Amino acid sequence: xxxxxxxxxxxxxxxxxxxxxxxxxxxxxxxxxxxxxxxxxxxxxxxxxxxxxxxxxxxxxxxxxxxxxxxxxxxxxxxxxxxxxxxxxxxxxxxxxxxxxxxxxxxxxxxxxxxxxxxxxxxxxxxxxxxxxxxxxxxxxxxxxxxxxxxxxxxxxxxxxx
Amino acid sequence: xxxxxxxxxxxxxxxxxxxxxxxxxxxxxxxxxxxxxxxxxxxxxxxxxxxxxxxxxxxxxxxxxxxxxxxxxxxxxxxxxxxxxxxxxxxxxxxxxxxxxxxxxxxxxxxxxxxxxxxxxxxxxxxxxxxxxxxxxxxxxxxxxxxxxxxxxxxxxxxxxxxxxxxxxxxxxxxxxxxxxxxxxxxxxxxxxxxxxxxxxxxxxxxxxxxxxxxxxxxxxxxxxxxxxxxxxxxxxxxxxxxxxxxxxxxxxxxxxxxxxxxxxxxxxxxxxxxxxxxxxxxxxxxxxx
Ligand SMILES: Cc1cc2nc3c(=O)[nH]c(=O)nc-3n(C[C@H](O)[C@H](O)[C@H](O)COP(=O)(O)OP(=O)(O)OC[C@H]3O[C@@H](n4cnc5c(N)ncnc54)[C@H](O)[C@@H]3O)c2cc1C
Ligand code: FES
Ligand code: FES
Numbered sequence: 001x002x003x004x005x006x007x008x009x010x011x012x013x014x015x016x017x018x019x020x021x022x023x024x025x026x027x028x029x030x031x032x033x034x035x036x037x038x039x040x041x042x043x044x045x046x047x048x049x050x051x052x053x054x055x056x057x058x059x060x061x062x063x064x065x066x067x068x069x070x071x072x073x074x075x076x077x078x079x080x081x082x083x084x085x086x087x088x089x090x091x092x093x094x095x096x097x098x099x100x101x102x103x104x105x106x107x108x109x110x111x112x113x114x115x116x117x118x119x120x121x122x123x124x125x126x127x128x129x130x131x132x133x134x135x136x137x138x139x140x141x142x143x144x145x146x147x148x149x150x151x152x153x154x155x156x157x158x159x160x161x162x
Numbered sequence: 163x164x165x166x167x168x169x170x171x172x173x174x175x176x177x178x179x180x181x182x183x184x185x186x187x188x189x190x191x192x193x194x195x196x197x198x199x200x201x202x203x204x205x206x207x208x209x210x211x212x213x214x215x216x217x218x219x220x221x222x223x224x225x226x227x228x229x230x231x232x233x234x235x236x237x238x239x240x241x242x243x244x245x246x247x248x249x250x251x252x253x254x255x256x257x258x259x260x261x262x263x264x265x266x267x268x269x270x271x272x273x274x275x276x277x278x279x280x281x282x283x284x285x286x287x288x289x290x291x292x293x294x295x296x297x298x299x300x301x302x303x304x305x306x307x308x309x310x311x312x313x314x315x316x317x318x319x320x321x322x323x324x325x326x327x328x329x330x331x332x333x334x335x336x337x338x339x340x341x342x343x344x345x346x347x348x349x350x351x352x353x354x355x356x357x358x359x360x361x362x363x364x365x366x367x368x369x370x371x372x373x374x375x376x377x378x379x380x381x382x383x384x385x386x387x388x389x390x391x392x393x394x395x396x397x398x399x400x401x402x403x404x405x406x407x408x409x410x411x412x413x414x415x416x417x418x419x420x421x422x423x424x425x426x427x428x429x430x431x432x433x434x435x436x437x438x439x440x441x442x443x444x445x446x447x448x449x450x451x452x
Binding site: 001003019021022023042043044045047050056057058059062063064066067069077113117129131134 | 163170191194198202216239264267268352
């Protein structure tokens with residue numbers, strides 16, 4: 001049955017007329033057309049589909065769009081500002097945070113969510129938080145290094161009053 | 163997933179009205195982490211899904227004279243990070259921190275996790291060991307069900323038609339007690355436990371065991387309280403020998419299913435080992451001077 005669902009995605013309002021069974025993931029990719037968010041396991045395990053729902057990291061593959069009606073959604077397309085990559089994105093490029101890239105949007109969203117909550121995480125805290133984001137390519141060290149570097153960059157920028 | 167209608171009631175009265183109207187064709191949805199997967203796999207095919215997210219007042223954590231009242235819609239992450247829970251019931255905070263990954267804990271709720279009735283879940287053994295109860299609410303009022311009695315069978319819980327779980331009551335841990343939740347994770351850190359054990363132990367001045375609760379997960383169709391092992395230890399000196407003898411009785415209480423985490427025999431052996439370690443660690447956690 002079709003229902004009205006309103007979502008603000010990366011700052012843009014969308015009013016959708018979609019079946020109640022539409023997953024947030026499919027809604028973002030096919031109804032709204034933002035294909036940066038990826039699908040891999042489809043059961044909440046891998047993190048490829050991670051997005052922020054009202055600032056909290058969710059697995060969009062097991063979230064009904066109708067259930068988050070009225071929420072603000074942030075996807076990988078919404079984190080660069082004025083054409084400048086987010087420091088986490090830049091760090092993934094500079095520190096070998098990805099190879100094939102399929103897990104990367106989810107890794108970056110998870111890393112942003114971590115640093116929002118804990119701006120100066122220890123290596124162990126990064127591992128704990130990121131354990132739900134699987135990667136078949138990098139062996140994870142590139143991702144760890146990228147996140148540690150991003151935290152340092154962001155703290156420096158915050159310290160210098162930028 | 164088959165098609166359905168999604169309802170977003172904003173009050174408990176509306177929830178009960180919808181449950182009345184649609185009966186067995188309706189399913190309640192909290193975080194949806196279990197239900198959406200079950201619907202994708204067609205294990206559950208409701209024609210009406212009643213989302214609780216808009217119902218106010220179900221996501222508070224309150225201190226009461228008896229303990230804590232945790233609203234059914236509190237997310238696992240909210241509980242793990244709550245200062246109140248961390249101070250008054252550190253075992254609960256620690257247990258929720260061991261569930262899945264931060265992304266799942268952001269979505270999954272305490273109520274959904276209990277009603278789901280999956281014996282591999284972490285919170286039930288710890289909450290049972292603490293003597294927690296569920297408040298089931300219907301049009302007719304509240305019914306308090308000790309969590310020990312909530313779990314009937316594999317994915318089957320004592321939820322009556324027209325009822326929803328609205329809060330969980332967790333009493334203060336007994337004075338002078340120590341507690342622990344062990345999750346045996348030989349595969350990956352985000353897995354379900356191969357065997358899990360919660361233990362709460364308190365002792366008398368003279369060092370004998372005043373009370374003990376040992377509850378296991380992942381070793382049967384429901385969480386299992388090892389009453390024989392508890393009885394064997396209660397009133398006895400907390401010596402290595404007595405702890406070992408009690409833990410050995412856990413083997414008779416469990417009835418694990420063989421799966422990719424191990425054979426039934428292996429899990430039975432590990433249940434004994436982890437029950438012993440849990441009791442030892444709970445004793446070590448008893449505050450000095452008590
Ligand atoms: C990838 C993944 C990994 C996981 N790993 C773990 C783990 O390591 N340890 C662990 O313990 N768990 C784990 N889980 C399970 C998770 O804890 C449960 O899925 C979750 O607790 C269910 O809560 P929910 O709010 O999402 O419930 P929902 O999916 O919304 O509902 C679950 C069931 O409860 C019913 N229900 C929900 N709320 C109520 C209510 N208030 N009153 C009456 N009925 C209700 C629903 O109708 C449904 O039958 C994992 C889940 C996933 C997806
Ligand atoms: S696709 Fe959603 S968690 Fe894997
Ligand atoms: S970069 Fe290929 S899966 Fe992570």
